[in-house]
Amino acid sequence: MQYLTNKRVLLGVTGSIAAYKAAELIRRLRDVGAEVRVVVTDGAKAFVTPLTFQALSGSPVHENLLDKEAEAAMGHIELARWADVILIAPASANSLAGLAQGRADELLNAVCLASDVPLAIAPAMNKHMWADPATQENVRLLAQRGALFIGPDSGEQACGDVGEGRMADSDDIISRLTELFTVGSLSGLTVLITAGPTREALDPVRYLSNHSSGKMGYALAEAAVEAGANVILISGPVSLETPDRVTRINVESAADMEVAVKEQITATDIFVATAAVADYRPVTAQQDKIKKKEDRLTLELEKNTDILAMVKADYAKIFCVGFAAETQDLESYARAKLKQKNIEMIAANLVGSVAAKTAGTFNSDTNELNVYWQGGDLKLELGSKTKLARQLIALIAQRYSLYEANDYNNSNVISLKNN
Numbered sequence: 001m002q003y004l005t006n007k008r009v010l011l012g013v014t015g016s017i018a019a020y021k022a023a024e025l026i027r028r029l030r031d032v033g034a035e036v037r038v039v040v041t042d043g044a045k046a047f048v049t050p051l052t053f054q055a056l057s058g059s060p061v062h063e064n065l066l067d068k069e070a071e072a073a074m075g076h077i078e079l080a081r082w083a084d085v086i087l088i089a090p091a092s093a094n095s096l097a098g099l100a101q102g103r104a105d106e107l108l109n110a111v112c113l114a115s116d117v118p119l120a121i122a123p124a125m126n127k128h129m130w131a132d133p134a135t136q137e138n139v140r141l142l143a144q145r146g147a148l149f150i151g152p153d154s155g156e157q158a159c160g161d162v163g164e165g166r167m168a169d170s171d172d173i174i175s176r177l178t179e180l181f182t183v184g185s186l187s188g189l190t191v192l193i194t195a196g197p198t199r200e201a202l203d204p205v206r207y208l209s210n211h212s213s214g215k216m217g218y219a220l221a222e223a224a225v226e227a228g229a230n231v232i233l234i235s236g237p238v239s240l241e242t243p244d245r246v247t248r249i250n251v252e253s254a255a256d257m258e259v260a261v262k263e264q265i266t267a268t269d270i271f272v273a274t275a276a277v278a279d280y281r282p283v284t285a286q287q288d289k290i291k292k293k294e295d296r297l298t299l300e301l302e303k304n305t306d307i308l309a310m311v312k313a314d315y316a317k318i319f320c321v322g323f324a325a326e327t328q329d330l331e332s333y334a335r336a337k338l339k340q341k342n343i344e345m346i347a348a349n350l351v352g353s354v355a356a357k358t359a360g361t362f363n364s365d366t367n368e369l370n371v372y373w374q375g376g377d378l379k380l381e382l383g384s385k386t387k388l389a390r391q392l393i394a395l396i397a398q399r400y401s402l403y404e405a406n407d408y409n410n411s412n413v414i415s416l417k418n419n
Contacts, residue, residue, distance in 0.1 A: 004178060005033035005226060005244075008386070010083035012108040013053065015043015017158045018090035018124035018167040023048065025089055026056040028170040037082065038062065039108045043092065065107040076107055080115035081366070081383050084390070085180055088112075089150075090124030090167045093135050099147075100138035116381075118180045120148045122173050127163030150176045181390075185397035187228030192268040193221050194261065194275035194307070196236030198254045202299070203286040210276045214238035216323075216367065217274035219389035221246045227393050229270075234260045236275055254278050254304035261307055265315055270400060272321045273308040280304060309341040319400050324348040334372050345373045345399060347392060373399060 009029055013022045022038075029036050038053040039062045050061035062079060088095060088108070095108070099121075104110040112119060121142065129135060130152060143149060151168030195217020199207040214235060221233045222243040231246045234257055242248040249264070251257045254277045265271065280301035290297070312320045320343040324334045327350065334348035347369045368382040369392065380391050 004029065004174065004181075007034045007177075007181065008082055008084040008384075009034045009036050009177070010039065010079060010086045010111065011036055011057075012039045012041070012086060012088040012091075012095075012111075013044040013048070014041045014088060014090060014092045014095040014108070015046060016090040016092045016124040016167070017047060019044045019047040021124075021167050021170070022089060023052055023056055025170045025173060026053065028174055030057070032174055037079070039079065039111060041095065041106050041108055043094070062107060065105070065110055076110040077114050079111045080117075081387075083111075083115060083117050084387060085118045085120060085177060086112060086115055087120045087122070087173070087177065089120075089122035089173060091121045092123075093125045093129045093132075096121070096123065096135060096138045096142065100141045118148065119146070120150060120173075120177060120180065122150045122168050123152045123165070124167035125152075125165050126157060126159055127161050127165040130165040131163075148176065148180065181226075185227045185394065186224060186270070186400075189229050189269040189400075190232065190267050191224045191229040191270045191272065192232045192234070192261070192264050193217055193224070193272045194234045194236075194257060194277070195221070196238040196240075197276050198236045198257055198278045198304075199252050200254065200278045200281035200304075201252075201285040202282055203288065203290045205289050208278055208281070210278065212236070212238075212276035214240055214275075215365065216385050216389065217272075218243060219385045220272060220274060220393060222386070223389040223393040224272075226390070227397060232264050232268075234264070234275070254281060254307070258305050258307050258310070261311065265311055265318070268315075268318055270319045270321070270396065271308070271311055272396070273311075274323050275307075276325065277307055278304055306341070308343065312342050319344050319396075319403055321396060322346040325351045327351060330370060331372070331377075334370065338372055338374070344403060345371060345396065347371045371395060 013019050026036050036057045037059045038057050040050055050063060054061045098109050099112060102113060104113050139149060150173050152164055153166040153168050154164045155166045156162050157165055196214030197210045197212040199209045201207050218240050221231050224231045225243060225245045233246050234249045234251060236251060249260050251260050257277060281304050283300045283302050308320060308322050311318060322337060322341060322343050324337055324346055326333045326348060330348050330350055334346050338346045349367055349369050365384055366382060367385055367388055369380040369388055371378045378395060380388050
């Protein structure tokens, strides 16, 4: 099944007469749910204008490596981080040579060098250029490094020759791209996710809360749907749209979230507690607005229920994943929570001033995660929360499979590069 929903495809278009086919490819990619951004080489612009690709993709086209505005924000690095896959279609003989040699003289080459996502290449060139030993050696070298080659096809070429060198059809390219992603790894399972902050009322107009945006939890919900799960999202107050095919339950307080979790947990296979649930709540919420009278105000607080620990204690067979946001001693605190709550996995990240220097902060679209389980760990490098969510869901699916097979002490982790 063609399934690229929410996948981010960075399409590189190079200097081949087949560049006009990239226009149809963009349309088909978007038809199957992909988000597309386009990078064009100077050669490509001789065949098709960037404006065409901009109109079809719905995003600005990226053209120049030495664009002052873009590179002030390290544009090629941002593009590399944005993408889930880089697709070069058409790929000319010259572009293959540049990739094989590791050149960074054009924006597309620089993005490929800076990226750790899968690279797919759909060559298009004259049959003699394709068959030339130099081109074939470049193809062999790139394939050896992990590039996926799609095509070329055989047939009549623009120059009048007949033979191998035509760019593969759009549907064939899309079909092969789907093979790069883990789809269906959670099919038939129900995943319950909590996301966002909670609000603990002080009076009718004030509350205690935190800076959680809910973005990570919502990204996880999307990724779990892509993996085939039935997803229920219990959300604190956030300004985010409900992901497609996700059942959303809105709550305000920690107590509200506790009730909602209890109502849904019996049908759950995997529980992912992403929400930043308030640890404490006021013993008494005032019925009327608290007036500003004294120089100091003392609030009496009491602990909220640890929802994740409660679930694991009452439903021991449910696979539970926790989250920990820390300002220091990340691993020690995360592993302590892993043990105390008796859960299967915990994903931890730094927040505050330390995190601001290296990773995403609250409300950011990027982050990095350190994931721990008994006997193992894995670092998910800095990237978009969408990409991290897919990687984490793939890891959860792997660990859940071992858990169900009573082999949970196995610490092996399949490569997550393709997710």
